[in-house]
Amino acid sequence: MQKSQGRAWPHSVSTALLLMAPFDFLASLAMDVYLPVIPQMPNALDTSAFVVQLTLSAYLLILGLGQLVFGPLSDRIGRRPVVLGGSVIYALSSFGLAAADDGGVFLALRLLQAIGASAALVATFATVRDVFSGRPESATVYGLLSSMLAIVPAAGPVIGALLSDTFGWRSIFVLLGTLAAAASIHAFLNWRETAPRVDSTSRSSIRSIFSSGPFWVYTLGFSSAMGAFFVFFSISPRVLMDVAGYSQMAFSVAFATVAVVMMVAARSSRKWVVAWGTRRCFATGTVLMALGAMILALCTIQGKPGFVAFIMPMWIIAAGIVLVVSVTANGALAAFDDKAGTAVALYYAIQGVVVSGLGTLATVVFGGGTPWALVGFCGVMCGVNVAGICWLTRRSRT
Secondary structure, eight states: OOOOOOOOOOOOOHHHHHHHHHHHHHHHHHHHHGGGGGGHHHHHTOHHHHHHHHHHHHHHHHHHHHHHHHHHHHHHHHHHHHHHHHHHHHHHHHHHHHHOOOOOHHHHHHHHHHHHHHHHHHHHHHHHHHHHHTTTTTHHHHHHHHHHHHHHHHHHHHHHHHHHHHHOHHHOOOOOOOHHHHHHHHHHHOOOOOOOOOOOHHHHHHHHHHOOOOHHHHHHHHHHHHHHHHHHHHHHHHHHHHHHHHHHHHHHEEEEEEEEHHHHHHHHHHHHHHOOOOOHHHHHHHHHHHHHHHHHHHHHSOOOIIIIIIHHHHHHHHHHHHHHHHHHHHHHHHHHHGHHHHHHHHHHHHHHHHHHHHHHHHHHHOOOOSTTHHHHHHHHHHHHHHHHHHHHHHHHHH
């Protein structure tokens, strides 16, 4: 299948980021912003703690799996209609969540919100591949979009706690809906189509992605990093508020320190990527994640979790997460510029399945009120990463 080059993007880098960054930001914010009210949600919705946990896990699963549909769709019909449709669905479902008073309805609307976020996110990153692949600006764009991983966790829980204390938990979802509506209007007025013109996404294209060893190594590496953070934010409200006795605001501030570490790491990660290269950065990030998990295990054995015993080891894991995430996209997707939408979709879909599946399993098996879920997840996935790094090293020598 032949493709023409992508269509010209008429915007500067800064203008492009103002268009694209809100969709990356909102997809992440929907996971973090209501963490401070998680303990009170079962009573508020007359449901169980398990259903509330599902609103986190199912969101992430659909966020990934939905891209299996929306990635190829964006290759066929274009990035613009997919990003606009997704953002409108996200906005409407967010307003619906603000009015929900039943656990089942809330879960269904979270799934719809994830569908919207999935469409907008895959179209956004496919646009990045269309416009900036092979250009020096790509490092800046990927770095800034990846830094959302740090900015959102820092801001999200604090925003959620302030809104909940002042206006009640429903105001959190009113904010999400309002921001999504504003981003939709901005995109409708300014987003230009970038997708190369294609007739279809062939099965051979998908097979070529699935048969790529580097794609699997780096995609599973991305899954390990995102999964570690998912388990952390899934268990941290119960570990810090229920077990350690933190208030909503104290929890939010403690949680934000992890995000600050991630922001600092993100600012320096580009320097290490240039100096070390993709594979070495991936290996170093994996070592940091494993080291942080080992320290967390030792602290958990010694006594009750708290700031020193839970948050500070997470700082080391967080630095590793950022280093891994800073290189996995280019490592996994480098060979697929001609089918960017499909490749990005598979990259995020596999990550969503691994994170929501293994992450939720770790939380259920070890319990949501103990750090052992995070230790267990990091142990398993860092082992997978080490195996992948060994394979890449052997491959480079042949």
